[in-house]
Amino acid sequence: MSSLVTDTRVVFSRELRPVLRSPFSIVFSMVQPLFFLALFAPLLPDGTSLQWFVPGIIVMSCLFGTSMTGSNLLYEIQTGSHERMLVTPLRRPALLIGRALKEIVPMLAQAVLIVLVCVPFGFRLHPLGAVFGLLILAGFCVGLGALSYTLALASKNQEWLFWTVQQTLLFPLLLLAGVLLPIEDGPAWLRFLSKINPMTYVVNAERGLFDGDVWSRASGYGLIAAAAVALVGLMIGVRAMQRSD
Amino acid sequence: MMIATRELTKRFKSVTAVDGITLDVAEGELVALLGPNGAGKSTTLRMLTTLIPPTAGSAEVAGLDVVTRQREVRRRIGYIGQGNGAGHSQRGRDELISQGRAYGLPVRQARARATELIDSLGLGEVADRAVSTLSGGQRRRLDIAMGLFHAPELLFLDEPSTGLDPQNRANLQEHIVRLRREHGTTIVLTTHYLEEADSLAERVIVIDHGRIIADDSPERLKAKHVGDRIVLTFHSEEDAGRAAHLLQAARKDDQVTADNGPAQVPEILEELRTAGLTPAAVETRRPTLDDVFLTLTGRSLRDETPEA
Numbered sequence: 001m002s003s004l005v006t007d008t009r010v011v012f013s014r015e016l017r018p019v020l021r022s023p024f025s026i027v028f029s030m031v032q033p034l035f036f037l038a039l040f041a042p043l044l045p046d047g048t049s050l051q052w053f054v055p056g057i058i059v060m061s062c063l064f065g066t067s068m069t070g071s072n073l074l075y076e077i078q079t080g081s082h083e084r085m086l087v088t089p090l091r092r093p094a095l096l097i098g099r100a101l102k103e104i105v106p107m108l109a110q111a112v113l114i115v116l117v118c119v120p121f122g123f124r125l126h127p128l129g130a131v132f133g134l135l136i137l138a139g140f141c142v143g144l145g146a147l148s149y150t151l152a153l154a155s156k157n158q159e160w161l162f163w164t165v166q167q168t169l170l171f172p173l174l175l176l177a178g179v180l181l182p183i184e185d186g187p188a189w190l191r192f193l194s195k196i197n198p199m200t201y202v203v204n205a206e207r208g209l210f211d212g213d214v215w216s217r218a219s220g221y222g223l224i225a226a227a228a229v230a231l232v233g234l235m236i237g238v239r240a241m242q243r244s245d
Numbered sequence: 246m247m248i249a250t251r252e253l254t255k256r257f258k259s260v261t262a263v264d265g266i267t268l269d270v271a272e273g274e275l276v277a278l279l280g281p282n283g284a285g286k287s288t289t290l291r292m293l294t295t296l297i298p299p300t301a302g303s304a305e306v307a308g309l310d311v312v313t314r315q316r317e318v319r320r321r322i323g324y325i326g327q328g329n330g331a332g333h334s335q336r337g338r339d340e341l342i343s344q345g346r347a348y349g350l351p352v353r354q355a356r357a358r359a360t361e362l363i364d365s366l367g368l369g370e371v372a373d374r375a376v377s378t379l380s381g382g383q384r385r386r387l388d389i390a391m392g393l394f395h396a397p398e399l400l401f402l403d404e405p406s407t408g409l410d411p412q413n414r415a416n417l418q419e420h421i422v423r424l425r426r427e428h429g430t431t432i433v434l435t436t437h438y439l440e441e442a443d444s445l446a447e448r449v450i451v452i453d454h455g456r457i458i459a460d461d462s463p464e465r466l467k468a469k470h471v472g473d474r475i476v477l478t479f480h481s482e483e484d485a486g487r488a489a490h491l492l493q494a495a496r497k498d499d500q501v502t503a504d505n506g507p508a509q510v511p512e513i514l515e516e517l518r519t520a521g522l523t524p525a526a527v528e529t530r531r532p533t534l535d536d537v538f539l540t541l542t543g544r545s546l547r548d549e550t551p552e553a
């Protein structure tokens with residue numbers, strides 16, 4: 001008999017299949033972060049190095065990819081394949097959790113690619129820290145993916161709504177996390193907004209971790225922030241999926 | 246009973262989409278829900294397939310309440326919705342296998358069943374291509390393969406032939422008939438194509454404004470609500486007038502409405518001959534379901550433009 005776990009696995013592998021069938025789609029989705037890397041890195045002020053910049057770009061590419069992932073569901077809602085899945089005995093929570101978990105796979109591929117591209121330019125990788133960093137990132141991606149799917153479920157037939165909300169949130173989240181420019185010297189209100197952005201803690205944690213500073217306070221905060229995003233995202237997402245028709 | 250609804254009702258804010266439908270469908274029946282766009286056909290199906298809960302009333306499918314025993318209902322039924330069931334970025338075969346896995350089939354069995362259905366629906370050439378590259382007819386066949394995957398005892402189809410060319414439509418109808426013959430599947434489909442309801446279903450339920458306004462076999466619906474028409478053409482206006490007077494027909498283009506028209510023609514001709522009248526031409530017209538709908542509602546179904 002099926003359980004939530006086997007149902008989730010069915011959904012997960014269904015979602016993953018198109019990615020595996022055309023792995024180059026991941027490479028194409030990398031073009032944007034690589035542009036940021038190539039065009040921003042030379043502008044970095046003195047004292048900020050690749051070591052500071054690259055982890056942020058990895059989180060950014062994770063944000064870009066997973067925040068858009070709801071559009072796949074949106075499309076399936078419009079064409080009717082979501083409805084078809086809703087009539088199967090698959091448990092509703094599995095329909096969301098399986099999709100959200102799949103986000104980990106392209107995220108891992110992207111992170112590895114970015115690191116590989118940057119290592120020749122002097123980016124140093126600390127294996128233990130990197131593994132821990134990717135774990136935090138995985139949690140963050142699952143949560144973001146779940147939220148993106150929630151947005152898709154809420155938008156239903158209004159595609160514009162999905163894209164408006166996604167685009168509106170994307171850049172504030174990115175900039176307030178101090179990915180492209182440091183926040184520390186900004187005005188108080190900006191620092192405050194940055195403090196309440198969970199992505200800030202994820203980015204800070206990644207910077208420390210990729211630099212080999214594993215057992216730090218920043219890593220702890222990053223872990224908590226990612227776990228919180230994952231938990232909240234999945235809870236909201238599962239509720240939305242249970243109400244989906 | 247395969248389906249039993251009691252005063253099934255669905256309201257969306259201000260719209261009452263389904264307005265107290267009470268309906269029994271026995272095992273093995275092939276039923277068409279016929280009605281114009283917006284009549285409430287899809288909403289009825291969506292309640293019966295557990296997609297949306299009723300606002301009022303109740304429905305049992307395969308003896309199971311559609312609200313309290315959703316997962317068991319889902320296990321028993323197949324549903325082919327108005328849209329396309331296969332994800333566009335997927336391959337047909339992959340989607341079929343996922344479908345089997347969704348019903349708890351082991352991978353190996355799901356794979357074998359997928360191959361079987363691909364063959365029987367003639368999808369061999371396209372099953373390993375991205376769904377987005379398939380034609381409308383191919384996608385519809387893939388939908389059917391997915392709906393049939395777990396060999397459900399009860400199959401719902403929502404506007405199965407919308408968007409298909411006549412050739413594909415005929416193919417589809419053939420599949421439906423065969424499914425019924427070979428597996429005894431109970432089938433409920435919705436349509437706004439009159440010919441489809443007429444040629445396919447043994448029982449047609451006419452729905453308008455969320456209510457059942459007629460429920461019978463196509464033949465009996467026609468006989469009961471319209472009757473046959475006998476059209477007599479005369480050489481002169483005057484003859485036509487006399488004939489009409491003689492037959493006391495409900496006059497409209499010199500048509501006579503009658504039960505079992507063809508059998509009455511000899512009698513009518515005899516009557517006319519006695520009065521010295523000879524028609525130039527005689528034609529009997531059997532009514533269509535559209536005539537039934539027209540009689541019942543004062544509107545024609547044909548004015549409807551199909552909509553996805």
Ligand SMILES: Nc1ncnc2c1ncn2[C@@H]1O[C@H](COP(=O)(O)OP(=O)(O)O)[C@@H](O)[C@H]1O
Nearest residue numbers: 257260262280281282283284285286287288289
């Ligand atoms: N989700 C919904 N929200 C609001 N109104 C709806 C919804 N679904 C259907 N309706 C309305 O209910 C009525 C019946 O629709 P539907 O069942 O789709 O008709 P049919 O399938 O016979 O064309 C229509 O007036 C339609 O606009």
Ligand SMILES: [Mg+2]
Nearest residue numbers: 286287327404
């Ligand atoms: Mg409909």
